[in-house]
Amino acid sequence: MSVRFDEVRAGQELPPLDVPVTAAIVVGGALASRDYTPVHHDRSAAQANGLPDVFMNILTTNGYVSRFVTDWAGPDAIIRGIKLKLGGPMLPGDTLKLRGSVTAAEDGVAEVQVTGDNAWGNHVTATLKVALP
DSSP states (O other): OOOOGGGOOTTOBOOOEEEEOOHHHHHHHHHHTTOOOGGGTOHHHHHHTTOSSOOOOHHHHHHHHHHHHHHHHOTTOEEEEEEEEEOSOOOTTSEEEEEEEEEEEETTEEEEEEEEEETTEEEEEEEEEEEOO
16 A cells, blocks of 8 residues: 555654665675676675675665665655765675655655665665655
């Protein structure tokens, strides 16, 4: 069931989502998005760049942020825009902890602020515009 626009208020919290991240998620996300940069699928390349393991690419992070919001909003919601900024890396064995809240609701569109933290601190900050029925 979809969230209806008349049910949404600024300050409303979204249900939290914790995503255990594995090497398969990191590598699979990079390959699915045709990101063949070695640091996303080759541990030795990531280590040569100063990290202990492969790390998630921005398109996979974007996918999880979008999923977080659409899991809350439902199948009738349409993402109209997203602004996303990466922070620290997301490595296998860590958990991506997504949290969010509605910051504005006007003309059938909710603005949702999302943060995603991990053991390094902030991994992602995003603002999404979501059209609701």
